[in-house]
Amino acid sequence: MGGASVNDLAQQYGIHRATVFAHLRRRSTPRRRVGLDVDEGAEAVRLFRGGVSMRAISRRLGVGRKAVRACLVEAGAIEDQ
Structure with missing residues (x-):
C-alpha cells in the first residue's frame, strides 16, 4: 500500500481516517x-x-488546497488573511 493516502485507505477498508492513523501509528x-x-x-x-x-x-x-494556499502566501502571490 506504499504511497496510498489516509483517505484512500479509509475508503478502501470502510473505516474512519482516525482508525487508519491509529493503525499506522502502532506500526x-x-x-x-x-x-x-x-x-x-x-x-x-x-x-x-x-x-x-x-x-x-x-x-x-x-496535495491539499491548504498546502497550495500556504505555498502561495509564502511566495507572496496572495496575502494571508
Whole structure:
C-alpha cells in the first residue's frame, strides 16, 4: 500500500481516517511530508499567476488546497488573511 493516502485507505477498508492513523501509528509507519517541495511550489505559483484556481492546482499536484494556499502566501502571490 506504499504511497496510498489516509483517505484512500479509509475508503478502501470502510473505516474512519482516525482508525487508519491509529493503525499506522502502532506500526511506527513514517508519515508523508505535508506540503510542496521547491519545484512543486514554483509550479503552483506559476499556475496561479496564469489564472489556475487553487483547487485545480491542488488536484494537479496531488496535495491539499491548504498546502497550495500556504505555498502561495509564502511566495507572496496572495496575502494571508
